[in-house]
Amino acid sequence: MTSKLFIRSSFAVVICLIFGFMGTVATQTGIANWYPNLQKPWFHIEEDLFSSIWILMYVLMGVAAGIVWSKGFYHKWVKTALYHFGFQLFLNGFWFLLFFALEQPMIALLDLLVLFIVILFTIRWFRIVSNTAAYLLVPYAVWVLFVIALNFEIWRLNS
Template sequence: MSHKLLISSTIAVSVCLLFGFLAGIATEAGIYDWYPELHKPWINLPEWIFGPMWIIMYFITGIAAGLVWHKGFYHKWVKVALYHFGFQLLLSAFWSILFFGLHKPFWALLDIIALFILVLITIRWFRIISGTATVLMIPYAMWIMFAAVVNFEVWHLNPI
């Protein structure tokens, strides 16, 4: 691994984990008092799994972004790919604010649908630049899709 790749990946992972930390703060607002009271679907995972899974997802997507960034930010396609990546990172953090912080499952559902679409677009751009980065984004897309299904079911089972 080159020094430049190590630096770009470390910075990208750090940024992703920072966003995850900020999303975690929003999650704390509802995870212990609001969320346990909701009806949840049978596919819901135990709460203790979500934190570690998000950390893993932010870590591997950070590595993917670092691989893309390593190809040279001066390149137009790299910029476009990383802009999409950054925007999906914002939507990801915003989901936690909507769902757990504001207790708005419907608005969080709209956010996570947009997030999933943007992740697919990001994967498309990453594919042009790095096959490895593309593969690293696939588990994240699957995790977002799973979270969207759980979000939908929570909204559906808990009419407000």
């Protein structure tokens, strides 16, 4: 691993983790007061595991973004890939606010559906720049599919 790749990947991981942490801080009231009282499907997972998986996803996302970034931001494909990445990161954080802080599971579900589509485009653009970076986002896409199913069932059970 080159020092440029290490530095950029580390920086991207830190940015992703900070973004995730900010989402967690902004949603503490909903997590503490609203979420525990909801009916949940049989496949829901405990909050600690849910949070741990999100942390892993943020690390994978950051490493993937760092790999792409290390290819040179001057290249139009790298820029396009990273713009998609930034947009999906925004949608990711927005889901936490919609679901936990604003307590709007239906609107949050719509956000997740758009997020999943943007993740697929991000994977496509990352693949043009680096197969490794694209493959690092696949677990994230699968995780978001699970979160979509979970969000849908919570909305359905509590409507």
